[in-house]
Amino acid sequence: MSSDPWGRVDETGTVYVRTADGEQVVGSWQAGSPEEALAYFERKYEGLVVEIGLLEKRVKTTDLSAKDAQAAIDHIREQVDAHHAVGDLDALRVRLDKLTELVEARREERKAQRAKQSDEARKAKEALVVEAEELSQSDQWRAAGERLRALVDTWKGLPRLDRKSDDELWHRFSHARSAFSKRRKQHFAQLDSQREEARRTKERLVAEAEALSNSTDWGATxxxxxxxxxxxxxxGRAQREHEDDLWNRFRGAQDVFFAARSSVFAERDAEQAENLKLKEELAEEAEKLLPITDLKASRAAFRTINERWEAIGHVPRDARPKVEGRMHAVERALQEAEETEWRRTNPEARARAEGLTGQLQAAVDKLRGQIEQARAQGNNARADKLERELEGRQALLDQALKGLQEFGG
Structure with a gap:
């Protein structure tokens, strides 16, 4: 009979292992000496030790799932409980128990982490839903549409919630987008309808204007x-592709009529020449109000001059733009003075002017960068096109900067 601290082999070849619950049969050995039997089952024990060590390392250093880890623990525990090895099996059970506790702790930690992530995802999706519902009532069709598309991309990047919660939030989100799309579609459909109605109305007006262009019933016509x-x-306005053509025809028909009437009223030229002289004197009187120093007094004086102006009859057609232009120049100066005074005392207008200037400056800077890039790539056609666009943006920027200076900024 042979033995060691953790096991023995009796005279029948039966191998035993010593545990806290007493000796347990490991197996029967008939193929060699008792020492070889103990050595064989001790090697099986060492195999279990190595297997547990590897599992401990995987649990501590990898993202092995709690389910897989517990299955591996249970598999090793079955081998330990089967007593098919000679060694300190109780020590192995202790290690397996500690490993089970660690796996359970990891399970709870991951569960809490998932709960936290789910809560954060829920709050993020609820915020997206609230914003989408607010945007669904917006009339800023382009900006709101772009923002809603961005919200969809953000939604796709968030983790899913439980099916019920996720479906409910998505339903609200989708409904908000659909409501906005429906309102936008209705808006532009109505706009198209209005413009089509305006086109039909203006075509009718053009037809009548052209029919009247040869009339000699001067007063009634x-x-x-x-x-x-x-x-x-x-x-209202028709579609862009029709509006200018219709207006040119409408105005042209009137010009034909009024040109004919003017030729018939040639005898009135003398009276109109005198009217022109009087209006030129009034224009000169109005121009003396410039530059505007006392807005209130200048406005009152111009009102009086304008009343006298309105009381004077027609002037020769070819002289009208020039003399009226002089009065309009004074009127514009008064309007600009009023607007300057209003803007000077209006912080919201200043803020808008500053915001517009910043946007235009950013656009100019971006275009310059694109031009440089196009030149560097040898794409001169694109660079030339961008430079023409830059000229327009730069002009707007210069105008905005000039307006901003009126605030003292």
Whole structure:
């Protein structure tokens, strides 16, 4: 019979292992000496020690899931509980128990982490839903549409919640987007309808204006042209591709009529020449108000001059733009003085002016960078196109900077 501190082999070849619960049968050995039997089952014990050591390392240093870790522990524990090895099996059980506790702790830690991530994802998605619902009522069609598309990309980057919560939030989110799309579609459909209606109305007005262009009923026809002009303004704008052509035809028909009427009223030229002289004197009187120093007094004086101006009859057609332009220049100066005074005392206007200037400056800087890049890449056609665009943006920027100076900024 052979033995060691953890096991023995009796005279029948039965191998035993010593545990806290007493000796347990390991197995039967008939193939060699008792020493060889103990050595064999001790090697099996060492194998279990190595296996547990490797599992401990995996649990501590890798992202092995709690489920897989526990399955590996249970597999080793079955071998230990089967007593098919000679060694300190109780010590192995202690190590397995500690490993189980560690795995459970990791499980709870990961569970808490997942709960935290889920809570954060829930709050993030709820915030997206709230913003989408607010945007669904916006009339800023382009900006709101772009923002909603950005929200969708953000949503896709967030982890899913439990199916019920995720579906409910997504339903609200999707509903908000659909509501916005529906309102935007209705808006532009209505706009298209209005412009189409304006086109039909203006085509009718053009047809009547062209039919009247050869009329010699000067008073009634002129009155009707004034009515047609009022109807034209009330009709609103047609589609861009039709508006200018319709206006040119409408205005051209009027010009034909009024040119014919003017030739018939040639005898009135003398009176109109005198009217021109009087209006030139009034224009000169108005120009003396410049530059505007006392806004209130200048406005009152111009009102009086303008009343006298309105009381004077027509002037020759070819002289009208120049003399009226002189009065308009004074009127614009008054308006600019009023606007300057209003802007000077309006912090919101200053803030808008500063914001516009910043946007334009950023656009100019961006275009310059794109031009440099296009030149560097040898794409001169694109660079030339961008330089033409830069000229327009630079002009707007210069104008905005000039306006900003009126605030003293």
């Amino acid at each position: 002129a009155a009707r042209y004034r009515e047609l002009m009022a109807e034209w303004k009330a009709a």
